[in-house]
Amino acid sequence: MPQILFLPEKKSCEAEAGLSLQDAAERAGVTLSFPCAGKGVCGKCVVKVENGSVEFSDNGKLSDSFKKQGFVLACRSKVREDAVILKSSLGDEQGQFADVLSHMSVNGDLFPSPDDIKPLISAVTFTAAPPVQGDGLGDRDRFLNAAREIFEDKPVELPLGVLRRLPDTLRERDGEVSVWHMEKYGAVRIVDVEPGGSDKNLGLAIDIGTTTVAIQLVDIYAARAIDTITLYNAQIDRGSDVISRISYAKNPERIEEMRSLVLSTINEGISELRARNGRISARSLRNAAISGNTTMTQMFLGINPNYIRLEPYTPAVMSVPLYTAGELGIEMNPCAYVWVAPNVGSYVGGDITAGLLCTDFASGTDDVCLFIDIGTNGEIVLGNDDFLMGCACSAGPAFEGGGIERGMRASAGAIESVVVDPAAGKCEYFVIGGGEPRGICGSGLISLLSRMFEAGIIDPRGKMDKSGKFESVQALRKNSRFYITERREGMTAVYVTENDIDNFIRAKAAIFSACLVMLKNVGLTFDDVAKFYIAGGFGRYIEIERAQTLGLLPPLDREKFIYIGNSSLTGSFMSLLSERHRRKKAELANRITYVDLSVEAGYMDEYVAAMFIPHTDAAMFQRRAVSNAVGD
């Protein structure tokens, strides 16, 4: 009977030919996700057949580039022979990557095809001549003579770090070396030289958010995320949003402090990823792609960010030159050059140009698309093939659990979804990773508050019913609480306060009103939007209908919304893999017109009008989507 092995769990089962892969996974004790109930449309059950084969009844939803790489949809596959099945979102603790991967897997050429795979830094193997007494050649000359042949007489630059090891490296395998390199201005820049043949090409995709930093360890040639980690940005104590961070970084010492804080977060994440994936050496990490908003990018580079908020609001860098990890302070191969996503304007940065790679903005269609990245800064891009406009608004950290008393990131222990009993206001909830809840994440807040609103526990201004009708409400003179968990001894209670709700309302108002102003700017309405991309690292998914109830999202048809998770991280992942995507990102940065909301007439009025649930103008939210929220 065929044997089916599932990775990374290393769980296997015997399965008769014809058994669905879904059933085989269950038999092996492996969890796969089937949100569309096996209809083969959502793409969430995409897996990779690493060895052997399965019977895949292709419905045309999976893009060719994915199929070529051995991906199939588990819901439409049956056991045929012995096979090794790799879960595509392998190691992605929050499933963010699975979301966008599944979206892209059903959307043509968004994902790099095998032909696209061309990282910034790659290896060639060649053999240098042996040392000869009295020939007047040093080790470097022997190396360069061999290199010049391979690199067609282009100038070759050998960094000091590599030169230091060269004498030993050349002698270890009689001159046979793998040479990691890239080209810049017509010269070949060597990044590393190893004895013998070349290793895997490992890289890091990094998203520097104002609140959260996400880092992904990537096997580049396999086009695979090995593992992902998210951490709070250690700058958080120096201000919760970009403006307060900029104000803090008012002198060179503080700029350096901010730089070293975010760097310590990145390096802590890398260290953890290396440790838990088989003690990977720092030196073997030879590619990295980073994205962040303009302020985060400048702070990471150690550049004075102050002029971003002073007239005429000029950032220091739009396109970011290639610097080495050593210069930047990232604990990977110090001679590796790091790709940093280009910025668009003072508040629309590389996170957005990276994120747009996960969409079909400006890919040959007249359809107007709207992209919102919901984070501490809410960024919005509107456009089609003819025009692209971008703006940003300050939402604050509520969606990432910041400024919420029991808020936390969407990681193990976070309540991510809540059902509220409309009678007594008692809650049932789902906790990421199971077990006791430690707090509530962004998606949990959306779920909770929309249901509290429907049950009448909070009014349109977010104030709680303190009549005693709902026993979960603890009425206080100031800042009353609503308990999600029970108040038992020895257990951390999870609750929301009126202040929390107020912070959430400000956040959603900022984003909604920014979208509205952008549309008005070009004479459009929400109805003109063909595709509404939602990005953000606030949870494993967003319940669209719930977000509409709260007035965070407009009342459009469910089908128009596409949730693409942490698209900044995914954009970095793709930039790591593919030169085509790096080029496309740079082109997008050039094409987007930056709109400054602070000088946009009407923005403040729209913002104030949106500070209600769902909105002061309730009529705008009369028409409601009827489809179920994804992920329920």
Next chain:
Amino acid sequence: MPQILFLPEKKSCEAEAGLSLQDAAERAGVTLSFPCAGKGVCGKCVVKVENGSVEFSDNGKLSDSFKKQGFVLACRSKVREDAVILKSSLGDEQGQFADVLSHMSVNGDLFPSPDDIKPLISAVTFTAAPPVQGDGLGDRDRFLNAAREIFEDKPVELPLGVLRRLPDTLRERDGEVSVWHMEKYGAVRIVDVEPGGSDKNLGLAIDIGTTTVAIQLVDIYAARAIDTITLYNAQIDRGSDVISRISYAKNPERIEEMRSLVLSTINEGISELRARNGRISARSLRNAAISGNTTMTQMFLGINPNYIRLEPYTPAVMSVPLYTAGELGIEMNPCAYVWVAPNVGSYVGGDITAGLLCTDFASGTDDVCLFIDIGTNGEIVLGNDDFLMGCACSAGPAFEGGGIERGMRASAGAIESVVVDPAAGKCEYFVIGGGEPRGICGSGLISLLSRMFEAGIIDPRGKMDKSGKFESVQALRKNSRFYITERREGMTAVYVTENDIDNFIRAKAAIFSACLVMLKNVGLTFDDVAKFYIAGGFGRYIEIERAQTLGLLPPLDREKFIYIGNSSLTGSFMSLLSERHRRKKAELANRITYVDLSVEAGYMDEYVAAMFIPHTDAAMFQRRAVSNAVGD
């Protein structure tokens, strides 16, 4: 009456028109040196007329390039009007630079002419456009747009350290900036950007010796050494010669230890130079040229030196790529690229290619020249326009005061010259800087031992007369002593021991026999040598006749010897100033054939034969030069 001001002493005097500059200097209380007694041939009294003029009766000895820069010979100049006179060896504590400068000043185009002055890194001034809201340009773009015009559309690389300061720098003078840069592989590499017009161009010439490190602060456009400092190489405790240093550096930790030791010496010297010359900022030091032997160069670069002493004796680097001061760890402008002199072979390094710049080797003449650099490693180059051969021998640190009980570098407190009373063996001596002697330097040893030998105090094997005839001899069972100073209480006595003398004899034997073997190798004798260049940092001058008495130098006519002091340092000085000299150095490195003495038949025999004063073959030293030693 005209006023004559002498710099750097800032001493002045009133002097009647027609008074000789020599007398004016005396009147002002300023010391100038006139070894040829004012005949206008030695060039040692060369000074620069900074302001005003003098009446210079030119005898054609001073080269045109010097005259164009305002140099005159003090011995042939008379007061005409108010003038400011700058001593050419300004700040050069040991006068080494004066020696070579005077040599070059009377030797045509060896010294860079004003047209030659082209440092690696220089500044241009231009103005970037002001920031404009919404034009999509960052500060970097504004800078690059202006730079591209100046640099004719070549790619421009802006290092991170400069980018970090760019936003403030561009705003300080409304976009006017001085841009320090160089070109590499067709791209312009920016080193620094300063607000407003450009400053002086300051540089560092550095000679890394096995025993002594010399560092010179240079005003490049003025072609002037501002100050020089010498320090013991902090690696000394890890072995006194290159072989023992290489043996010590047997693992990566120790290679790094050796690197950081020599770096600490260099940085200590730079720090002292900066402090005592008006608190110069590290950032304003934007050029550096370094020379050292192959082992010192590799250790400074942090490269495993072990293969230098293992068959087939291949160094890691011959020509050294340009690295930044930041990468190298030198405490100057971290983005400055540093020029390191190219090596010739495992034991003939960049100190020699630098040193040859101070000679007319291979400058269009058939005359056979011999160059010896007397240091811990003795290096020898022999050749003319047709051939160039180089070799090295291990002399040990005796010439620099190492391995000598009361030995010291040629700095304040060192006995540099001794006269011995042949009857009782009592000494008179000269101390550098005056005052009580603290020890004896290399030139002092040569002076002392030759006179001890002539007085019969030591025999040809270096053993002392212990008969009691000479009261300065303290006869001991082992290692008898000869006292140069009296043995008074409270005063450090300076003496030499038989072991000291033995070390000295080994050192001189190594160098003499190496010269002999090189000549024999090409079928020549000492008589065929037209010019005999002597380089080394062992004193302020070398008493040629004394060195001949000891058998360190062969008994050729005095006129054939040219003492050029620390030519490695001077070669670095010239490389700092002039592209022509940098190119010439690289060409010389390519042209020299490296001879490995250790595999040369007959070297050991010659070495043993030379372990006598003056030599086992005394007949070789019958013919003696009659002229007086220079410097007496």
